[in-house]
Amino acid sequence: MEWFTASGYWLSRLLLTRALAAIYLVGFVSAALQFRALIGERGMLPVPQYVAYVPPRRAPSVFQFHYSDRFFAAWAWTGALLSAAMVAGAADAVPLGAAMAMWAALWVLYLSIVNVGQTWYSFGWESLLLEAGFLAVFLGNARTDPPVLTLWLMRWLLFRVEFGAGLIKLRGDPCWRDLTCLYYHHETQPMPGPLSWFFHRLPKPLHRVETAANHVAQLVVPIGLFAPQPVAGVAATVIICTQLWLVASGNFSWLNWLTIVLALSAVDGAALAELLGLPRHAPAGAAPLWFEVLVLAAGALVVTLSWWPVRNLLSARQRMNMSFNAFHLVNTYGAFGSINRSRYEVVVEGTSDERLTEDTVWKEYGFRGKPGDPRRLPRQFAPYHLRLDWLMWFAGISPGYAREWFGPFVERLLTGDPATLRLLRHNPFPTTPPTHVRARLYLYRFTTWRELRETGCWWHRTLVREYLPPARLARP
Incomplete structure (x- = not known):
């Protein structure tokens, strides 16, 4: 079906999938290098003690059935190796079904870690990586053109990340409404970067401009993601630029990088290829029927599960960074609803x-x-x-x-x-x-x-x- 795929987004998908695999790689390496002290058998919050009282239905994970430090290390490094292979293009070198299985394996591998990570894995970007990773299963590979529905689901995820963060700010700390939050934020954020000192020392009028621009980028620009091109591409570009500003001003793990990756779903790949002087790309062909059925089923699942985050967005008691199911699918996001005035x-x-x-x-x-x-x-x-x-x-x-x-x-x-x-x-x-x-x-x-x-x-x-x-x- 011609309406099912978008051949013009081949470069967008290529960049998106390789970058997403790179973020998976960072996540698995981070888990492999830090788990022994944090959640290992002799860690501060040991996994065996956690799974002893938390049932599998609340925290589905392979470690519910067996745990040892050696097994966890093998699990995490397996995820790292598979991620590295996919960064190198392994998913495009195999049949479509095998590529889907590879993305599904990454999702299962990381889900098992997050669901026993306890407070060490309680950050919104863990759920964001899992939700984006689940959608990547249905993006296809070089054997077929990108499904339009999956690209729209990626944009819907990006919209919730940005719009949710914007709403939580307006409903939260008054300094977001009077445009003074950035008088403090660069200094009091969780982990400043090498440029944070200089950002903090910018003149206060510029801090007010920063704050106002943030509101526009999170509450107005995301609406453009659902408009036709080139409006959607412009909206994605604005989001990418604002996220790079955040990358420069602090350390927020892979939150900003993953938001940039999701924005690629709204970038017109054909226009980008022309801008970069790349040769014209021939359409990959129609997707097999079984793949179309799976994509439609995934879309129906996301639409159904979207009820809970939409209700949260509309609520006066909006919560941020919350998963409504044990599989971290279709979550609600947000950050810095309140700002610390002093750093302790x-x-x-x-x-x-x-x-x-x-x-x-x-x-x-x-x-x-x-x-x-x-x-x-x-x-x-x-x-x-x-x-x-x-x-x-x-x-x-x-x-x-x-x-x-x-x-x-x-x-x-x-x-x-x-x-x-x-x-x-x-x-x-x-x-x-x-x-x-x-x-x-x-x-x-x-x-x-x-x-x-x-x-x-x-x-x-x-x-x-x-x-x-x-x-x-x-x-x-």
Whole structure:
């Protein structure tokens, strides 16, 4: 059926699928390198304990039936290898059915990880990757032209990401309505990047322009995704540009990159190929009937499941980053409905002294991404996701956010757990674990231009209070 496929979007699909596979690759590598300390058998929130009281119907995962650290590592690295193969074009080199099976395998592999990841995997971009990955199963490969319906489902997903984020802001913090939120956000965001200091120091009128432009990009522009070309392509281009602005100003894992990938579904591939000077692409041919039936079935499923996120969008009590089913299909999204005015950081320290006195020397642990040493310029890590660093930001907001994992984290520092220490940038006790560990809460703010020149510090910090009193391992 000619209406079923869109031959002009061959380049859009090519770029979209390769980029989506690359994000899957980042997700699997992140899981493989961090899981032992976070959710491993001896981790802070072990999977075996979790699946003991959470039934498979609530968290479908292969690890409901068997778990070992070796098995998890093999599972994650299998996902990484399959993702890498698809980045290289493996899905276009096999029959259509095999390509669909490969995308479905990636979805199942990552779903199993997310559903036992607990608070470490409670971020909206985990569900976003799973939902986009599910739709990719029905995008086809080089053996057929891209299905129009799947491209529209991708745009519907992108619309919910952007429009949901825009609505949660308007309904949330008053600073979004008076255009002052960016007076604070670049400084107080979860994990600043190397340019965040400079973004924060922009003149306040420019911050107001930023905020107003954000409202337009999230509440007006997404409507254009459903218009004919070239309007849809222009809307997608605006979204891509705003997302690149966010990439430059902070570290939001793969949220911004995946939003850019979804925007490719609205880019006219034929026009882009002509712009790049690529040769004309011949249509791949009609899709087989069985494929059309599966795409239509997937579309019907998405339409049915869309009732819950649409109802949420229309609700005055809108919730953000919520899944309505255990398979993370057709979710609701949103970010930063409220903005912190001040940045509080938990600084973790240890000492080798057996007896604590006023002269005890405390040495600070260094984290890879979160602010610590005031002289250290924030680094760029996105799209890689530093899960411990992100949750340390939440711990600074309230101890309640860290209640279930902060104690086990300190315990692993006291035992010198190698898996936990590998998550850190600097371990001040490389040979023998400390006898005591404590945590203190500091108020952080970006320095001024003058302070930066005089001290070389990007941050100024002030002690607020004790966060965790000195703790040591219980004696036998």
